[in-house]
Amino acid sequence: MAYVVTQNCCNDATCVAVCPVDCIHPTPAEREYTRTEMLYIDPGTCIDCGACSDVCPVDAIVPGDAPAPDIDRYREINAEYFQRNPRSAPPGAHVQPLPLTLATTGVTDPPALRVAIVGSGPSAFYAAEELLARRDIAAEVTMFERLPVAGGLVRFGVAPDHWHTKTVDRVFNRTARRDGFTFHLGVEVGRDVTLDEVLAHHHAVIHASGASGDRRLGIPGEDLPGSYAAREFVAWYNGHPDHAERTFDLSARRAVVVGNGNVALDVARILVSDVKTLRRTDIADHALAVLADSRVEEVVVLGRRGPEHAACTTPELLALGSLPGIDVLVDGPVTAGPDAPAKLRILAEYARREATPGNKRIVLRFGTSPREVLGAGRAESLLVAHGDTVDRIECGLILRAVGYRGLPIDGLPFDEAAGTVANAGGRVALPDTGETVRGHYVAGWIKRGATGVIGTNRYCAAETVEALLADHRAGLLAAPTAAAADLAALVRERRPDALGGADWRAIDRFERERGREEGRPRIKIVDARQAAVVAGAAAR
Numbered sequence: 001m002a003y004v005v006t007q008n009c010c011n012d013a014t015c016v017a018v019c020p021v022d023c024i025h026p027t028p029a030e031r032e033y034t035r036t037e038m039l040y041i042d043p044g045t046c047i048d049c050g051a052c053s054d055v056c057p058v059d060a061i062v063p064g065d066a067p068a069p070d071i072d073r074y075r076e077i078n079a080e081y082f083q084r085n086p087r088s089a090p091p092g093a094h095v096q097p098l099p100l101t102l103a104t105t106g107v108t109d110p111p112a113l114r115v116a117i118v119g120s121g122p123s124a125f126y127a128a129e130e131l132l133a134r135r136d137i138a139a140e141v142t143m144f145e146r147l148p149v150a151g152g153l154v155r156f157g158v159a160p161d162h163w164h165t166k167t168v169d170r171v172f173n174r175t176a177r178r179d180g181f182t183f184h185l186g187v188e189v190g191r192d193v194t195l196d197e198v199l200a201h202h203h204a205v206i207h208a209s210g211a212s213g214d215r216r217l218g219i220p221g222e223d224l225p226g227s228y229a230a231r232e233f234v235a236w237y238n239g240h241p242d243h244a245e246r247t248f249d250l251s252a253r254r255a256v257v258v259g260n261g262n263v264a265l266d267v268a269r270i271l272v273s274d275v276k277t278l279r280r281t282d283i284a285d286h287a288l289a290v291l292a293d294s295r296v297e298e299v300v301v302l303g304r305r306g307p308e309h310a311a312c313t314t315p316e317l318l319a320l321g322s323l324p325g326i327d328v329l330v331d332g333p334v335t336a337g338p339d340a341p342a343k344l345r346i347l348a349e350y351a352r353r354e355a356t357p358g359n360k361r362i363v364l365r366f367g368t369s370p371r372e373v374l375g376a377g378r379a380e381s382l383l384v385a386h387g388d389t390v391d392r393i394e395c396g397l398i399l400r401a402v403g404y405r406g407l408p409i410d411g412l413p414f415d416e417a418a419g420t421v422a423n424a425g426g427r428v429a430l431p432d433t434g435e436t437v438r439g440h441y442v443a444g445w446i447k448r449g450a451t452g453v454i455g456t457n458r459y460c461a462a463e464t465v466e467a468l469l470a471d472h473r474a475g476l477l478a479a480p481t482a483a484a485a486d487l488a489a490l491v492r493e494r495r496p497d498a499l500g501g502a503d504w505r506a507i508d509r510f511e512r513e514r515g516r517e518e519g520r521p522r523i524k525i526v527d528a529r530q531a532a533v534v535a536g537a538a539a540r
């Protein structure tokens with residue numbers, strides 16, 4: 001039976017390149033790729049060779065008759081994509097060179113192109129891979145990460161119960177082992193070393209620093225204690241060192257999540273998940289302890305627009321509906337005919353469900369906008385508007401899941417509206433004149449804004465590297481004025497506690513081994529000092 005793509009797909013399109021009959025779409029060369037929720041396999045063309053399944057970094061591809069969750073629905077979802085997007089061209093005609101260009105012509109003369117990358121999330125690693133895997137140029141990459149461990153939002157954003165998705169870090173690990181790769185963990189560019197110092201040692205800097213701020217609701221009371229950005233809650237349960245010390249009051253029966261994208265569903269799910277289930281994940285121990293005493297029974301998830309505009313993806317919505325002990329309900333009717341998009345049909349199905357006595361609940365409410373957070377000294381309720389009616393939802397916790405937002409980088413032009421460093425195809429550029437800022441490039445969420453899944457960053461980073469290499473070939477990059485060894489000395493002087501690639505691998509091994517003892521994928525170290533101790537012990 002034809003293979004199918006399932007929930008974990010992160011759109012990195014690794015499978016596209018290996019399919020002998022070109023039946024996985026949309027490919028990065030197709031227009032729909034930038035908008036797609038996932039990739040799909042055409043059941044009419046697939047020859048069951050299994051090649052795609054072997055290379056998928058997150059185990060998202062399975063045979064269509066595998067005993068996987070919701071497999072029947074995924075067969076439908078995969079097939080539906082091709083009904084809605086019939087392919088006019090014969091198999092093979094869509095295969096175009098991906099933007100990933102591992103050229104095979106002769107290696108250029110030394111010295112190597114030296115590139116610094118700020119950040120260690122997906123866009124940083126995809127950019128590093130693009131540079132180091134090339135055979136037409138000798139490149140060296142220095143990666144700086146402000147935290148003692150790598151991975152960005154793969155470690156500190158992706159929900160702990162999405163363990164398969166997190167395994168994409170294997171791909172990053174491979175890149176970090178390549179010749180020419182140097183890692184400085186626990187080193188913040190702009191604080192520990194200046195941008196000028198970094199650029200002096202390299203031909204160029206790629207900023208891949210992500211989006212560590214939040215979009216705001218702009219309503220009265222949103223900063224009352226008890227009302228937080230979902231980002232803070234996510235970082236806390238994922239063991240982000242900056243958020244480990246805080247806690248969340250989960251003593252009220254109801255929580256409200258504003259926004260209905262995938263992050264909203266993540267936090268809603270974590271709030272009502274059975275602690276026994278969470279105990280099998282890599283959720284931070286401090287969060288597990290608080291969630292074990294949680295009294296939250298109901299999470300209301302608010303969407304400003306109607307169900308047809310729900311911002312979450314179909315696979316995430318589908319998976320939500322089959323969590324044990326949790327009812328997923330829709331407040332109000334949803335109509336969807338047999339030809340309606342899968343997401344709307346799933347919502348219509350949830351709208352028909354009845355509450356099960358004793359179960360916890362996630363209630364999706366559409367067409368509802370928050371107006372004001374009310375409470376004496378802390379959030380006690382949320383005033384919302386639904387058409388002409390104004391309603392009050394009593395709750396003890398409000399999580400605002402309306403988007404992450406990039407923060408400005410000193411010395412670089414910033415687009416306030418988009419929350420991105422101003423750029424043209426990855427080249428940092430002044431918004432008024434389009435003039436580029438020599439030596440500076442961006443990739444990932446700080447380039448595009450906080451949208452797109454892990455794999456989206458692969459093609460985003462490839463575009464940036466293409467621009468950088470074109471500028472290098474055109475002689476537009478200044479040669480480094482200081483030696484690589486001097487940079488290592490500078491880092492040691494400023495951050496004697498900085499860690500390297502071998503330290504990261506030692507911490508990774510330690511966390512996994514501890515996890516294995518307790519039947520968990522890993523037990524995270526959240527304290528930088530403990531990370532240093534583990535790395536130090538491994539080095540001896």
Ligand SMILES: Cc1cc2nc3c(=O)[nH]c(=O)nc-3n(C[C@H](O)[C@H](O)[C@H](O)COP(=O)(O)OP(=O)(O)OC[C@H]3O[C@@H](n4cnc5c(N)ncnc54)[C@H](O)[C@@H]3O)c2cc1C
Pocket residue numbers: 009010011118119120121122123124144145146147150151152153154157158159162165187188189190208209210211234263266404443444445446451452453454455457
């Ligand atoms: C809650 C959440 C859940 C998600 N779940 C999924 C999922 O299940 N599947 C999926 O495919 N995608 C998921 N995504 C999307 C995915 O995580 C992003 O597409 C991706 O992480 C963006 O990559 P990035 O490299 O641009 O930024 P990030 O991953 O944020 O990486 C940026 C890195 O830069 C570092 N940094 C910042 N400033 C500096 C500095 N000055 N010096 C040194 N280092 C610095 C940061 O510490 C961070 O490690 C999720 C996103 C969120 C927010």
Ligand code: SF4
Pocket residue numbers: 005008009010011012013014015016039055056057058059060061455
């Ligand atoms: S994660 Fe990548 S390799 Fe796996 S199915 Fe999705 S696009 Fe294909």
Ligand code: SF4
Pocket residue numbers: 003018019020021022023024041045046047048049050051052053
């Ligand atoms: S099983 Fe083979 S033919 Fe089918 S989608 Fe995967 S690679 Fe293509």
